[in-house]
Amino acid sequence: MLLGVLYEDNHLLAVLKPAGLPTMGTPGDRPTLLSLAKEYVKRRYRKPGNVYLGVVSRLDAPVTGVVLLARTSKAAARLTAQFRAQTLEKRYWALVEGVVEPAAGSLVDWLAQDERHRRMHVVGATMPGAKEARLSYRRLSQVSGGSLMEVSLETGRKHQIRLQFADRGHPILGDRKYGSQRRFPSGIALHARWLAVTHPTTGQRIELAAPLPEAWQSFGVKD
Numbered sequence: 001m002l003l004g005v006l007y008e009d010n011h012l013l014a015v016l017k018p019a020g021l022p023t024m025g026t027p028g029d030r031p032t033l034l035s036l037a038k039e040y041v042k043r044r045y046r047k048p049g050n051v052y053l054g055v056v057s058r059l060d061a062p063v064t065g066v067v068l069l070a071r072t073s074k075a076a077a078r079l080t081a082q083f084r085a086q087t088l089e090k091r092y093w094a095l096v097e098g099v100v101e102p103a104a105g106s107l108v109d110w111l112a113q114d115e116r117h118r119r120m121h122v123v124g125a126t127m128p129g130a131k132e133a134r135l136s137y138r139r140l141s142q143v144s145g146g147s148l149m150e151v152s153l154e155t156g157r158k159h160q161i162r163l164q165f166a167d168r169g170h171p172i173l174g175d176r177k178y179g180s181q182r183r184f185p186s187g188i189a190l191h192a193r194w195l196a197v198t199h200p201t202t203g204q205r206i207e208l209a210a211p212l213p214e215a216w217q218s219f220g221v222k223d
Helices: 033-044 073-085 160-166 214-219
Strands: 004-008 012-017 064-070 089-097 104-114 119-123 131-143 146-153 190-198 205-209
Touching (some): 004 205, 012 033, 033 064, 064 205, 073 190, 089 160, 104 160, 146 160
Parallel strands (some): 064 190
Antiparallel strands (some): 004 012, 089 190, 104 131, 131 146, 190 205
8 A cells, every 4th residue: 555645854754544544553464554654764764673653643544634643752742742732723624414504613512432332422521531522613515415514623532523513413424433324435524634733843834735535526525
């Protein structure tokens, strides 16, 4: 599998994750985005031994889009601090069922993890383990039986976008885990479209844009 590289320098590597490929952490010899990225760096720069890459952003296996990796531990620490402080900007595109109204707004919920079923639930704020989840959105257009949404994350909870829209009756196309009744050609219709960070050494703003997978074209959505 070829690695789609969006940006690289001595400190950063931004790559395009395809649907179905885990970011990291799978048992056995199953490939991950991280293992493919390490192979790429090792081959391109003729590096002997183990290659260091720090994962500072990750996506669920069925989700596509930009993933940022750090090539040094110092870069990883500084980028992770940006994610924790929420000083970076992340935008996702999503195709969801139904017409989202109002066309723009914010969603705020408290989420908790169900380890047994490997999913998240919307819960009360006082429930043990509950974490606040916040995002803002705007509807870019209407598509056949659904809406094309642009989502800006304010928190980075597991399955956050998937659950918050599904809880309001607008599951992401293809996301059967959260109730979608419609098929999507590859993975689910959630794409990490754009990421802006401060470069960990130069301090310059880096903007990373990920092209849409071909699967979106069947719904009339193109770059």
